[in-house]
Amino acid sequence: MRWYEWFFPELDIPKLARRIPSHELLITDTTLRDGQQGSRPFSKEECIKLYSILSELDGGSGVIRDIELFPYTSKDREVIRALRDFGTTPNPIGWVRASVEDLKLVKECGLDTTVLLTSVSDYHIHYKLKMSRTEAREKFLSAIREGLRMGLRLKVAMEDITRSDIYGFVLPFIEDILRISEREGGEVSFKISDTLGLALPFPESPLPRGVPRLIRVLIEEIGLRSEQIEFHGHNDFHLVVANHLAAWLYGASVSNCTLMGIGERAGNCPLEAIAIMHSQLSGERKLNLRALSKIIDVFNEMGFRIPEFYPILGENAFKTKAGIHIDGLLKNPAIYLPFDPAIIGRPYSIEISPYSGRSGIIYWLARKLKLKEWENLKEDPRVELAYREMLKIFEEGRTEPLSEGEALSLLKKYFPELSEVAELCR
Secondary structure, eight states: OOHHHHHSOTTSOOOSOSSOOSSOOEEEEOIIIIIHHHSOOOOHHHHHHHHHHHHHHHTTSSOEEEEEEOOSSHHHHHHHHHHHHHOOSSEEEEEEESSHHHHHHHHHTTOSEEEEEEEOSHIIIIIISOOOHHHHHHHHHHHHHHHHHTTOEEEEEEETGGGSOIIIIIHHHHHHHHHHHHHHTOOEEEEEEETTSOOBOOTTOOTTTBHHHHHHHHHHTSOOOGGGEEEEEBOTTSOHHHHHHHHHHTTOOEEEEBGGGOOSTTOBOBHHHHHHHHHHHHSSOOSOGGGGHHHHHHHHHTTOOOOTTOTTTSTTTTEEOOHHHHHHHHHOGGGTOSSOGGGGTOOOEEOBOTTSHHHHHHHHHHHHHTOSOOGGGGGOHHHHHHHHHHHHHHHTTOOSOBOHHHHHHHHHTTOTTHHHHHHHHO
16 A cells, blocks of 8 residues: 555545544534524524534444533523433533532533533633632632532533643642542543633643643643543634644543534634544544534524635535646546545535636536546537637626536537436426
């Protein structure tokens, strides 16, 4: 096998490394928590549709482990009951502030796990909570203690950790939590929250912003296991996917995401991107990636506008208008496709514009006429005539690519056999 065939199997999802991480790679979802609070309230029916996509994507693999939900409103609680009745993965869990009253709401909803918010930067402690570090730590530890006594599994969310004093506050705080967990006999894990998207994915980046160093400190100096570390990033500086990937590579097991990356401000880590990364990094196709295409329909129904150039799910993600690229697709789709989009339930396509050249016309004809031997079209003088007429349209001021109907109308003048195709399509 040639080296590139291992890293880049033809039309399959490429691999990221020869050495697969030894720790488990898991995904959790916060579309119905951070995604909902950062966009608009979802109806119960919309929540169920989004959950159904996640469940189908997980496909019973258990890779998509949890889905976070608020327990505060009557609708929130109805949604929790509905999702619990599915009896599938991801597992519904709570998301609450560090208060006994909020923890009681989680118990009343019949959930066994919750995220518990603890703010760990001085900006949050001094200006938001108006407390000293000691007061904040005692407030948080008191709630953690009570939550464990209630029998809840806790994910302690370290809010704004990438602006925090790691050695002066965060690490001693985690050690206190671990001592309480040992005394109470409860289970705790830690959610590393890059609340303002300030994290950096580079090994040389210092604390508190450097994700690799932060994850390694938690493992090597505190003794946390990989499965106890969950990374939650924001996309304020366009680095959220890189930061999530760095967290996985340097030892965190869990990646907390939202569908389409919706969330506060510039949003969260897109779950569809991490689903693709999971296949690249693990070397296995555990997730049912064809379910990703269903995200488009549901988000369109909900009134969200998916940007044309959005990776993986945007309309242009697997489309080309460039003649050089189209010529490559004719010869072998692997030349200009990162992977076959059929893997995620999507097609690849072309559009005819001034830059699609003669190859655009040849590709369009070959597809419509279902020609296996398309190379003969290169010598067909009718292609040149159609190409010149197409160019004239754009020279007269046209700026948008030709629609399917316009392309058919133009090319039927020179290829009357397309009329039969048009009749079949009616």
